[in-house]
Amino acid sequence: MKKAKLLIIDDEAELVSTLTERLNLRGYDAHGVTNFIDGIKLLNETPDVVILDIGLQDMDGMEILKKIKEINPTIQVIMMSGYGDAERINKSLMHGAYDYLIKPVDIDELVSKIDNAKLKRGTM
């Protein structure tokens, strides 16, 4: 299976670059940005999966999730956040997120979620 095309959106620049590097080392085509304005430009390149931080500075992650789903409902979104409250998790899933991971994430778990999210996208 061809590895997924990924877009990582998180306002922590160092985290974005490190995570992007680690996912690229695993064979993914990963790109990272630190704000939604840059993220929206890369959405035109149709990533399979977006890894999205819920608490961005320029826009609320939940709003971005809704926008991504409006633009292309087949793009799978994995939410990632330091907040682990049930309300945020349920709200994300209700708005179409594929899954929700609490930071710090385990890379193997993230990889497994990405692969499953890509499979789901392939069936849509």
Add this chain to the structure above:
Amino acid sequence: MLEKPIAFIAKIIADFTHEINNHLALIKESAGLISDICKDKKSIDKKEMPLIKESLEAITNQINKSVNFINYFNRFAHRMDNLKSTFVLSSVFEEIFELLKRYLNRKKVSLKYNLQSNIPTIESSPFILQFLIFYAVDSFLKKSIPDSSIVVSITSENNIIRIVIKYEGEFIETPVTEIWPLSNIQEIAYLTDISISSDEKIITINIPV
């Protein structure tokens, strides 16, 4: 009556743990990247060294930031040890604003404070004072628009320390979350000699010394 102070502590803990999880995420990813590079290798290529050094530096910086942030939280927690203690106003402000920084950033509201140099030490409840400051900031943030600001000025005159917290900007018409009634907050302030009053965009806290 306890509902509001508990909600305040909950907010501080939630934001604190969120921030620490972010710090740990970077530490974990940086350590993970070093491990990825070293995996199944007996020696490291020269060209990989800058990335390893950069990751080690990121880990050290992040640990230092986390320690600093944890110390603020620890000091905040100890403010609840006694209802009355002697404290310096500047450190109480420094703590609460550091802990509220992310909340302010999220709302895109800047905070400036101006502390007169001759402020005497205070004998009262630092926790209740922090709760009142939080109430003021929170009630503005719930109605704030991006790029507005909160200005705090602290003066001392006639044995009264006056903290004026002023919102500069427009308010949104309908706040999404409930703004606590001032009367509830005043009930809590009555446990001490601190008083609080409110005008539309100004909240004043008076502390007798």
